[in-house]
Amino acid sequence: MNLTDRVVVITGGAGGIGTALGRRFAAEGAAAVVLADLAADAARAAAEAIGPVASGAGLDVTDEAAVRALVEETERRHGRIDLFCANAGVATGGGIYAPDADWDRAWRVNVLGHLHSARAVLPGMLSRGQGHLLLTCSAAGVLTAVGDAPYTATKHAAVGFAEWLAITYRDAGIRVSALCPQGVDTPMLADGLAEGHLGARVIAASGTILTPDQVADAVVAGLAEERFLILPHPEVADYARRRAEDPDGWQAGLRKLVRKLRASFPQS
Numbered sequence: 435m436n437l438t439d440r441v442v443v444i445t446g447g448a449g450g451i452g453t454a455l456g457r458r459f460a461a462e463g464a465a466a467v468v469l470a471d472l473a474a475d476a477a478r479a480a481a482e483a484i485g486p487v488a489s490g491a492g493l494d495v496t497d498e499a500a501v502r503a504l505v506e507e508t509e510r511r512h513g514r515i516d517l518f519c520a521n522a523g524v525a526t527g528g529g530i531y532a533p534d535a536d537w538d539r540a541w542r543v544n545v546l547g548h549l550h551s552a553r554a555v556l557p558g559m560l561s562r563g564q565g566h567l568l569l570t571c572s573a574a575g576v577l578t579a580v581g582d583a584p585y586t587a588t589k590h591a592a593v594g595f596a597e598w599l600a601i602t603y604r605d606a607g608i609r610v611s612a613l614c615p616q617g618v619d620t621p622m623l624a625d626g627l628a629e630g631h632l633g634a635r636v637i638a639a640s641g642t643i644l645t646p647d648q649v650a651d652a653v654v655a656g657l658a659e660e661r662f663l664i665l666p667h668p669e670v671a672d673y674a675r676r677r678a679e680d681p682d683g684w685q686a687g688l689r690k691l692v693r694k695l696r697a698s699f700p701q702s
């Protein structure tokens with residue numbers, strides 16, 4: 435897919451990766467870019483900064499009726515949705531004793547948010563025999579987010595769901611991509627690094643921290659090639675291969691890195 439004249443919706447569009455995608459799609463000539471986010475005012479401000487092609491809207495992706503209403507409103511105003519980026523996501527931190535409310539929120543945003551998006555947008559795409567769904571998952575969905583069990587479990591579920599969609603709907607003309615970045619310089623990671631969280635430090639030690647604009651570059655290239663797995667950090671492909679070939683060796687290496695980081699920053 436190229437972006438010229440495309441109608442695009444981006445959830446989690448108020449900042450970080452979502453806004454960078456919107457900015458880049460507008461620069462590529464998109465006909466309309468809708469930034470939808472729980473933070474409605476920030477989504478509107480981000481859209482205003484992009485220009486008249488963009489608009490902002492309030493949206494909670496855990497509310498299926500609201501996702502459906504946004505899709506219907508966009509189709510009514512712009513005639514269709516060519517590309518839907520289900521990008522909203524949350525990292526709660528915590529392990530097995532993270533509060534149930536955190537596990538529930540991670541599941542509802544990181545997994546059910548994608549399901550609600552697919553249910554809402556696929557009927558229109560299927561009736562036209564074309565459309566592209568981009569699900570922002572994470573490298574945590576093909577590897578592990580040290581220090582965040584709910585994130586790891588739900589991002590793995592998101593990658594599994596994206597693959598299921600890709601296999602099921604490809605012959606009906608629908609393309610699906612799973613965006614799996616590692617560290618990206620957004621508040622989600624910057625706050626963790628500032629507070630010295632172990633998980634954030636593992637991410638920083640495992641590869642380059644990209645800007646959201648660099649992630650948007652990788653997305654535009656991945657969409658042009660209609661690639662399923664979009665990996666802005668190429669090293670993630672190598673890590674995933676090593677993990678698949680030798681799971682025990684991979685885990686031993688990761689444990690060694692965690693021990694080293696813990697020793698140099700005991701309070702994390």
Ligand SMILES: NC(=O)c1ccc[n+]([C@@H]2O[C@H](COP(=O)([O-])OP(=O)(O)OC[C@H]3O[C@@H](n4cnc5c(N)ncnc54)[C@H](O)[C@@H]3O)[C@@H](O)[C@H]2O)c1
Nearest residue numbers: 446450451472494495521522523572615617618620622623
């Ligand atoms: N920053 C990273 O290092 C990194 C790495 C891999 C994947 N990701 C993923 O990228 C996506 C974007 O994150 P980001 O890094 O730009 O961080 P971010 O926190 O800036 O963006 C996430 C956005 O999602 C919105 N959101 C949260 N819950 C929502 C809900 N219920 N409904 C609608 N919007 C909601 C937030 O308001 C926020 O604007 C997320 O899915 C995240 O998991 C981030």
